[in-house]
Every structure is written in C-alpha cells, then in structure tokens.
Amino acid sequence: MERLKSIQDLDGLRQRIIEKRKELRKRIRVCTGTGCHSQGSRRLVDAFQQELESRGLTREYMVIPTGCNGFCACGPIVVIEPEEVFYQRVKPEQVRAIVERSVVGDEIIEELLYVDPTTGERIVHEFEIPFFAKQKRLVFKDTGSNYVTDIEDYIARGGYSALAKVLSGMKPEEVIDEVKRSGLRGRGGGGFPTGVKWESCRRAHGDIKYVMCNADEGDPGAYMDRSLLEGNPHQVLEGMIIGAYAIGAVEGYIYVRFEYPMAVKNAEWAIKQAKDYGLLGENIMGTPFGLDMHVNRGGGAFICGESTALMASLEGKVGEPRGKHIHTVEKGLWGRPSNLNNVETWANVPLIINNGGDWYASMGTERSKGTKIFSLVGKINNTGLVEVAMGTPLRTIIYDIGGGIPEGKRFKAVQTGGPSGGCIPERLIDLPVDFEKLKEAGSMMGSGGMIVMDEATCMVDVARYFLNFLVEESCGKCIPCRVGVKRMHELVTDMCEGRARPGDLERLEELCHAIQETALCGLGKSAPNPVLSTIQYFRDEYEAHIYDKRCPAKICKALITYVIDPDKCTGCGLCRIKCPEGAVIGAKKECHCIDEELCVRCGICMENCKFGAIYIE
Numbered sequence: 326m327e328r329l330k331s332i333q334d335l336d337g338l339r340q341r342i343i344e345k346r347k348e349l350r351k352r353i354r355v356c357t358g359t360g361c362h363s364q365g366s367r368r369l370v371d372a373f374q375q376e377l378e379s380r381g382l383t384r385e386y387m388v389i390p391t392g393c394n395g396f397c398a399c400g401p402i403v404v405i406e407p408e409e410v411f412y413q414r415v416k417p418e419q420v421r422a423i424v425e426r427s428v429v430g431d432e433i434i435e436e437l438l439y440v441d442p443t444t445g446e447r448i449v450h451e452f453e454i455p456f457f458a459k460q461k462r463l464v465f466k467d468t469g470s471n472y473v474t475d476i477e478d479y480i481a482r483g484g485y486s487a488l489a490k491v492l493s494g495m496k497p498e499e500v501i502d503e504v505k506r507s508g509l510r511g512r513g514g515g516g517f518p519t520g521v522k523w524e525s526c527r528r529a530h531g532d533i534k535y536v537m538c539n540a541d542e543g544d545p546g547a548y549m550d551r552s553l554l555e556g557n558p559h560q561v562l563e564g565m566i567i568g569a570y571a572i573g574a575v576e577g578y579i580y581v582r583f584e585y586p587m588a589v590k591n592a593e594w595a596i597k598q599a600k601d602y603g604l605l606g607e608n609i610m611g612t613p614f615g616l617d618m619h620v621n622r623g624g625g626a627f628i629c630g631e632s633t634a635l636m637a638s639l640e641g642k643v644g645e646p647r648g649k650h651i652h653t654v655e656k657g658l659w660g661r662p663s664n665l666n667n668v669e670t671w672a673n674v675p676l677i678i679n680n681g682g683d684w685y686a687s688m689g690t691e692r693s694k695g696t697k698i699f700s701l702v703g704k705i706n707n708t709g710l711v712e713v714a715m716g717t718p719l720r721t722i723i724y725d726i727g728g729g730i731p732e733g734k735r736f737k738a739v740q741t742g743g744p745s746g747g748c749i750p751e752r753l754i755d756l757p758v759d760f761e762k763l764k765e766a767g768s769m770m771g772s773g774g775m776i777v778m779d780e781a782t783c784m785v786d787v788a789r790y791f792l793n794f795l796v797e798e799s800c801g802k803c804i805p806c807r808v809g810v811k812r813m814h815e816l817v818t819d820m821c822e823g824r825a826r827p828g829d830l831e832r833l834e835e836l837c838h839a840i841q842e843t844a845l846c847g848l849g850k851s852a853p854n855p856v857l858s859t860i861q862y863f864r865d866e867y868e869a870h871i872y873d874k875r876c877p878a879k880i881c882k883a884l885i886t887y888v889i890d891p892d893k894c895t896g897c898g899l900c901r902i903k904c905p906e907g908a909v910i911g912a913k914k915e916c917h918c919i920d921e922e923l924c925v926r927c928g929i930c931m932e933n934c935k936f937g938a939i940y941i942e
C-alpha cells in the first residue's frame with residue numbers, strides 16, 4: 326500500500342499495478358453477489374484458490390471474487406478471462422475440472438455453458454449471450470468483474486482518474502456545470518436534476534456541509550443499489566468525493582439499509598482503503614481538499630429512505646419525514662446544508678467527469694439522459710440486473726434481455742417504481758422507458774424495480790399486496806396515510822374476499838385522490854399509484870370481483886371453487902388421500918366430489934390429480 330502525495334502519483338501507481346499483473350495469464354471471476362453467495366459461491370472462491378495453490382499456479386492465474394454479474398438466474402457464475410468463457414450454476418466439485426481443462430488448458434466444458442432457450446444453442450462467451458448483448462452497461466459495467474475488496478483493481482481500471490481530473494484544476498462550479506450539462510437526474514425515484522441540486526447546496530450558507538448517499542433501497546424486488554455498493558463501492562465513493570468537492574462539503578455519510586450487511590462491510594472496507602491511499606481524509610492526493618466519510622446502518626424501515634426521514638434517522642432520531650417547506654440542501658442534517666443522492670446517481674458521476682457531460686447527454690431521451698439499471702424480477706426467464714439506455718422499449722427489456730415469460734405464459738403487466746409505482750399493461754409493451762413516459766402511463770421510474778406478471782396474476786390482489794406493504798411501512802405521522810392507506814387496504818381486501826359492495830370502487834378512487842393531495846410525504850402521496858394504475862388498465866377485473874364475486878385470474882381464494890370433472894375422474898382416490906382438510910368425498914373407482922364448506926382452496930388435490938380432472942371455477 327502506498328499513500329498518494331500528489332495527483333501525478335495516481336498514474337504512477339496505476340502503471341505499477343498494471344505492470345505487476347502482466348504475468349497473469351488468466352483471471353477466474355467468481356460472482357459473490359448476494360444471489361450467488363446464497364448458493365455457495367464463496368465455497369467456489371476457496372476451492373479455486375486451493376486448486377491453484379496446490380498446483381503452484383497463483384502467479385499466472387488469479388481468482389477474483391466479484392460483485393453481482395447481473396445474470397442472477399444463472400448463479401453461481403464463473404467467467405474466465407481474457408476470453409470471457411461463461412460458466413453457469415457451477416458447483417465446488419466442478420472446480421478441479423475447470424482449472425484443469427479451461428484455465429490451464431483452453432478447452433470448453435460444454436455442460437457448464439449457458440443454453441439459449443430460444444435456439445437451444447450453447448453459448449461460450451459472456452458477451453454473446455442475448456441477456457448481455459442487448460444491454461448498455463456503463464455504470465454497472467465493472468460490478469461483475471471488479472475484485473470487490475481491492476482498491477488496486479479499481480485503480481487499474483482507471484478508477485479515481487475522474488477525481489484526479491477534478492482536483493487537477495477544475496473549479497467546483499465547472500464540475501457542477503459538467504453534471505448539469507450531462508442531464509443526470511436522481512436515480513432514487515424523484516428524478517430531480519443532480520447538477521441543480523448540487524448548485525443549490527453549494528449556494529446555501531453554512532461552514533459545514535454534508536454529502537450523503539442513500540443506500541436504503543427498500544422497494545420489494547429491487548437490488549441494484551445493493552449490488553453496486555457491494556460490488557463496486559469505490560465507484561460510488563469516487564462520485565461522492567467529487568460531489569463533496571463541487572458542493573464544498575467536509576463530511577459524508579453512506580446510509581445503508583439495515584438488512585444489507587455485505588454492502589455495509591464493503592463500503593467500510595472501501596473507505597478504509599481510500600483513506601490509506603490518501604484518496605479520502607485530509608489533503609486528498611496532496612491537495613488542500615479533504616473529506617471524511619462514514620457508513621451508517623439504516624433504521625430498518627422503508628420510510629427511512631425518504632430524504633428527511635433518513636436525515637432524522639442519521640441524527641439518531643425516529644426516522645420520520647418532515648414537511649419540505651425548507652429544503653434539505655439548505656437545512657438538512659443537523660440543520661446544515663446537505664446533499665443527498667442515490668447510490669446509482671453517485672456512481673454515474675465519475676463516468677460523466679471522465680467522458681464529459683455532452684457524451685452522457687448523447688444517450689437516452691430528450692429529458693432522461695444516460696442509462697438506468699433495472700432489477701428484472703417476477704415471472705421472467707432471465708431474472709437479474711439489466712442496464713439499458715433511457716428510452717429502451719419495455720419489449721426489449723422483457724423479451725430480448727429478459728427472455729420472456731416462463732412456461733410459455735402470456736405477459737400481463739409489469740410493475741415499475743416500487744410499492745408506490747404502477748402497473749403497465751401488455752398493450753403498452755412498446756413504451757420507451759424513461760421518467761416522463763412511465764409517469765404518463767400512470768407509473769414511475771422509482772429506483773428501478775421491474776416486477777413482471779403473467780396471465781395468472783390477479784391485478785386486484787397485486788394492488789392489495791402493495792397496499793399491505795405500505796400499511797406496514799407508513800410511519801403514522803399524518804392521518805391521510807395512517808388511516809387512509811389502511812382504509813384503502815380494507816376496501817381492496819373486501820373485494821378480494823367477496824365482501825365488496827356496489828360503490829366501493831368509486832369510494833376507493835375518491836380516497837386515492839384525497840390521499841394523493843393531503844399526505845405529508847412521498848410514501849403517502851404515491852401510495853394510491855398501484856391502485857389507480859390497476860383500476861385504469863384492469864377495471865373489468867375490479868368489477869368482476871365486486872359485482873360477479875369472481876376472480877378472472879382465479880387467484881383470490883374466497884372467489885374460486887375447486888370442481889371435479891365427472892367425465893375425467895377415474896375414482897383413483899389420490900386427491901381424497903392428499904386433501905389435508907378431508908374435503909374430498911367419494912368411493913374407490915367412483916367419481917369424487919369436493920365439499921365446498923370444508924375446502925380451504927389449497928389446490929393440493931389439483932396438483933396431485935394425474936388425470937387433469939380437477940379445475941377451478
């Protein structure tokens with residue numbers, strides 16, 4: 326380790342790291358992101374390391390534990406560089422063969438390759454897999470190839486050169502202008518122009534100013550911020566240091582969701598390394614500029630991601646929002662000017678400084694520039710993290726990158742924007758995804774969650790799920806949200822459980838509009854979105870629940886009945902034996918039937934019938 330005493334030292338260090346690695350013939354990348362980690366990828370790292378050590382090959386070959394590769398559906402993933410041979414679902418017992426045949430040798434192990442489900446072809450290289458080929462990876466580019474806890478790997482890839490450029494003579498105002506020119510908008514949900522926010526904070530009066538990173542990421546199904554912070558913490562840190570310089574901040578905080586221990590650990594590790602190398606702390610790279618940085622574990626509540634609640638939580642108070650009549654850029658943390666940005670927003674900054682605001686603004690749509698990372702989850706073949714240029718149509722994301730819907734089912738809708746977002750129906754599949762278009766369609770970008778739903782999804786039940794989440798997560802400070810969202814949940818539950826009365830749909834809509842207008846913070850104001858968007862596109866489903874006591878998707882248990890088809894039933898008796906409630910009646914070799922009163926609609930009978938004699942009505 327060496328401490329950088331000047332800006333020029335950084336280049337020298339980079340050359341020495343590259344020189345040191347020249348002897349390396351191959352790198353074995355093992356994804357240790359959360360998805361792969363949960364499937365034992367750490368054991369793979371150890372197994373590769375042991376195998377290389379036992380063969381005395383550690384000078385020529387190196388095991389790289391990386392952050393999330395993005396294609397989580399295929400985990401644990403191993404990629405062998407420089408060829409980028411992509412192996413999926415690797416097990417520790419396959420490590421010896423990989424080292425022998427594909428690392429020391431140049432053989433491809435066919436059975437570990439990815440098989441394209443549409444063509445049935447085995448694909449050798451990562452860059453040829455359609456999931457990757459159709460993406461535009463800029464911000465997320467190195468997360469799956471970076472050595473997670475090694476600052477030298479980041480520096481070797483050009484890391485901290487943007488900071489060096491800024492400190493080599495750019496005035497703070499020039500940095501802000503560059504970010505403004507890029508058109509970068511906050512990736513945490515609101516889409517506020519980042520450069521404008523920085524400018525307001527710079528102009529605000531106060532000797533002490535703060536920069537903060539929002540890594541609270543509470544949206545169900547979203548994990549892009551987690552993956553960025555776990556897999557490439559220095560990119561986020563570099564963005565924050567540049568931001569602090571531009572704003573005139575002296576201290577920074579990374580507020581990480583309580584449930585993300587690996588992100589906390591890696592961010593702390595990155596801060597320590599950056600300090601050791603003279604890239605954080607006093608006199609960064611020998612310049613007069615200094616910045617201190619801390620990691621703070623979140624309060625464990627979704628609302629703590631809201632800017633003012635986050636700051637209250639950081640101060641050690643209850644994480645509750647306050648009115649925004651005074652902006653946090655003027656009076657934020659401890660009443661001082663504070664600039665909060667999302668993880669992905671910060672991670673964009675080094676790219677903008679290195680390549681220029683005009684380069685960044687050349688990507689995307691008129692008002693939404695650059696790229697966006699989405700977490701593609703739900704009923705989709707290729708679950709994972711995808712980065713695309715703003716304006717990419719939903720169809721490209723869901724079919725070309727996501728590989729379409731499993732089991733040949735029909736796509737029904739996609740929920741974007743987290744629990745307060747909306748559901749976009751199949752007929753808008755060609756919608757270009759950017760801040761404006763999503764809003765026009767009744768949804769929002771949010772932080773980038775995309776939950777895909779197939780034909781077997783009940784949209785009323787979906788609305789109930791998100792309302793349930795919001796009822797649990799409402800901080801309770803204001804009545805419209807505390808009482809109103811709960812009442813919305815009750816109304817939608819009544820619909821799902823067959824108790825709804827005529828007029829309930831109109832009452833629900835009225836309530837939605839009242840809450841939108843009166844709730845104190847973004848949580849309450851946007852809570853009606855999942856309801857309003859599902860009513861907008863799937864009103865007939867609501868009406869079927871209310872007036873016909875019928876769930877068209879056959880999901881709401883109170884509105885469905887399991888029936889045995891006498892023409893198909895052979896009287897084998899399996900359903901009678903398997904039914905946990907004793908609800909199936911019938912004698913051997915005679916047609917069976919189900920007692921509706923006893924049936925709890927678990928579906929076990931239907932799963933077990935080998936003759937397809939049971940159906941839902």
Ligand SMILES: Cc1cc2nc3c(=O)[nH]c(=O)nc-3n(C[C@H](O)[C@H](O)[C@H](O)COP(=O)(O)O)c2cc1C
Nearest residue numbers: 511512513539541542630631632666667670847848
């Ligand atoms: C209920 C609620 C939860 C939020 N959670 C997050 C979050 O987890 N991460 C995030 O970056 N922004 C979250 N936000 C948005 C933040 O309040 C804030 O706008 C954002 O961190 C600003 O950064 P940006 O300009 O880079 O997007 C949330 C907002 C609300 C209303």
Ligand code: SF4
Nearest residue numbers: 801802803806846849
């Ligand atoms: S809208 Fe909900 S979460 Fe926001 S302050 Fe009111 S009660 Fe709390």
Ligand code: SF4
Nearest residue numbers: 894895897898900934
């Ligand atoms: S399992 Fe199917 S075929 Fe057998 S008794 Fe039940 S309904 Fe009839």
Ligand code: FES
Nearest residue numbers: 356358360361397
């Ligand atoms: S965690 Fe390994 S690919 Fe996402």
